[in-house]
Amino acid sequence: MAGYDIVIIGGAIMGASAAYFLREEGFTGSIAVIERDPQFTGSSTTLSAASIRQQFSIPENIRLSRFTLDLFRNLKQRFGDDADIGFREKGYLILAGDEGLPILEANYAVQIHEGADVVLEKPDELRQRFSWLSTEGITAGTYGRSGEGWFDAHALLGLIRKALRSKNVDLIKDEVIAIERKGDRIVSVTLAEGGRIETRRVINAAGPNAGKVSALADINLPVEPRKRTIFVFEARDIYDDMPLMVDPGGVWVRPEGSVYIAGGAEHEHDELAADPNDFEPAWDLFEEVVWPALANRVPSFEAIKLTRAWAGHYDYNTLDQNAVIGPHPELSNFIFANGFSGHGLQQAPAVGKALAELIIHGSYKTIDCSTFGYQRIVEERPFRELNVI
Template sequence: MPSSDIVIIGGAIIGASIAWFLREEGFSGTITLIERDPQFTQASTTLSAASIRQQFSIAENIRLSRFTLGLFRELKERFGADADISFREKGYLILAGAEGMPVLAANHAVQLAEGADIVLEEAAALQERFPWLSTEGIAGGAYGRSGEGWFDAHALLGLIRKGLKSRNVEIITGDVVAIGRTGNRVTGVTLADGRTIDAGILVNAAGPNGGKIAALAGLHLPVEPRKRTVFVFEAREQFEDMPLLVDTSGIWVRPEGSVYITGGAEDEAGEGAADPKDFDPDWPLFEEIVWPALATRVPAFEAIKPGRAWAGHYEYNTLDQNAVIGPHPEVANLLFANGFSGHGLQQAPAVGKALAELVVHGAYRSIDCSAFGYERIAENRPFRELNVI
């Protein structure tokens, strides 16, 4: 029976980052990375809007994204002179009405304390900064002048996975259908084709499937897939200074080359887990919710030409929409990297670094992820992130 010192379930950006940083931290044992969708056609990584921000309400989330930002700044040093992920550092602009300003201001204070380059401005100042913006019903907004924007998720994933090939990481295609467990230790995994792999340490980085993977080990993890549709449209006006704009309605929009992409119309209060096979775009959302919101906030978007759309799943933590990172308190050789609820791509390198440090050195060093530990799941104690987009 084959065995591996560390088995990672999930080979997209989070699992790949963990494997990459394990080698960076000097881990010399065997590492096996298991991915059921090797072309990543349905992966949260490649179907996301691929953005990075520092506008969170929790300091720990800001630190995770700031670590990844630092990695972006060092891509060529780490991955070679040709490394490029097309990072567009154009910021986020999160708007608020009068009732939302106290929360936005409180978040802004946390962001400033963490060194984020975010300005909080009233509606008149925003109108002057962005003349294309309608401030109807807006009291103000928070704008990231640097350290925020969007990038090519495929390129980032490609760089990290290419780096694994020269670092003696075994990458296999398979679907985990069972997890062996003896007492308070997991012992290995079984794949759908019957293969089994013994594991010294097992890492759950299975994205939207993370809750089901945990259940295979007899553990509860409140993570499920939620479907999100991204719409593409053309407009006569090209706003080169447009950041990723988040309206008070929850609708977001940003430029993407010569077109725009938009989303955010799903009603979280009324939805449940997505059908794992459902990747069909929810077209009615565009006509009924997205377009009216766009036209109100950016008058030039009253006349646009809808294009294609795609849908993806992200791993939604139903307890508090925040990540679960680190070991299970009783099954200590099972590590979680789950439940990022829409901000996993931007935080994956940081989580990879943190878990690698935990495995190799026995403690977090660069980023303390203790606040994201499983203990709060067991205690039903939310650690809630307010800025979920």
């Protein structure tokens, strides 16, 4: 097989976005995107809850999501008049009790400074806004009035991958099983079926498998799969004004057409990496944690019917639950786009743009992602995102 200037390992939303923006930014060299599951049946992208928010604790995370928000609002100009990802701009509602209030207020200050359309409200204001809400144990909540919501992940990925077909990007169904280093450079990757491919640069966009991919190059990356289950249930009442609501304990819920989806609080149960081939929903989590929290927060949810569930995996950064973006400090042609710990889908277009700028221009232009660099992994210096859902 012929060599490539850039090999991208992983063809879901992160890898596809990197390839897309490389071409948009003017890269004319050869690009191969390697994806072992081009139907994306087990992909974090397609198994996620597909949401976007500005309610983060770190300014750079807010900026990454705001870039993607702008892309959502200009889909037709970029991808054509038929482009539609079903974006529902219904907001996030993040609730806190006494213990979580200082963090909520600090996060809110960051969000307002970054221009996010978020309000912080006390229990009486929240009850007035959302009649179905019980504020027992709640001290305050932040609500995103615009710029937050949910969308169709399959549709977004389909738009970007379709665009790649007209941009001279080779989409290869295969798996990378070896990476060859010579000195301070990656020189080739080896595919399970396609053999050895020489390359000038590798982008690791392998999602939950990013740690294993990095290990092929003798690089330690503390990213591993953590299973997350999404439950689908029916309820008597449909609250069309319900945003994606996050309870202080981490359980979240949002409407999805005539049903609701919910999840969260797995961090109380899973301390170890998940089997990346395990897609069995954690059914006991619903009865033990999710349903009691829902019934406490929305009284009518005491009577609901669980209809189905599915499970996927976060690309979980065990150091700080935050992204690792940019080149390895010593192996400069190995580039990370990993460890987003649940917010990778909403930030992928922005990360693709940032990496394209870095590769072509030698520096970040639109959003400075240097604070997400790998050096903090070497130094074991966490850069922690406090608002992980």
